[in-house]
Amino acid sequence: MINVLFVCLGNICRSPMAEAVFRHLVERENISNKIKVDSGGTGGWHIDEVPHIGTRKVLDKQKISYSGMKARQVSKNDWNDFDYIIAMDDQNIKDLQKFNTQNEDVVVAKLMDFVDKPKEQEVPDPYYTGNFDYTYELVSEGCTNLLQYIREKHNI
Known part of the structure; x- marks a missing residue:
């Protein structure tokens, strides 16, 4: 089982x-038994809150489930x-260092590290x-590129 954690500041956007999105891609390819997905925030301000309304609206429009996410x-x-611990920006990477057990x-890595010629080096925070x-x-x-990378690296 490959376990992937996505990280941003507050874990609501x-x-x-x-x-x-990543879970949706994994389910669509019928490999949920091989890849587990979660997310977390470097800060604790929003613990137990559901995703931001803006995130929920975009996911609803794309018909992507966020059921049960807190x-x-x-x-x-x-x-x-x-x-894999995949951050959205450089500050998340710096903040993650305080949690690192040196494993x-x-x-x-940053999510955009998996994109050739990305439009952005970081994913801008839509909260702001x-x-x-x-x-x-x-x-x-x-996420599409990360999944391709993981599938190739781990022969999934």
Whole structure:
């Protein structure tokens, strides 16, 4: 089982969007028995909250489920539980360092690192930009490429 964790600041906009999109792709390809998906935030302000209304609207428009998703904060245990920890921006990467247990087997990267010639190096936070559609566009491209990378690397 390959375990993937998406991370942003508060776990209500970008990372739950990525979790939902990635899970949708995994289910569509009938490989849910091989890849587990979750998301978390580096901060704890929104623990137990459902995804932001903007994220829910975009996912509803795309017919992608976010059922049962609630915000949680990243913990040190995540370095034991996940093979991939995928952040949305450079600040998330820096913030993740305080949780890292130095498990060198875990791949820590930004989502846009998996996109050739990305429009952005980071996924902008729609909590501040208000542009959930653009965030979805970037997340969707990143998740598609990440899944392809994982399938090739792990022969799935």
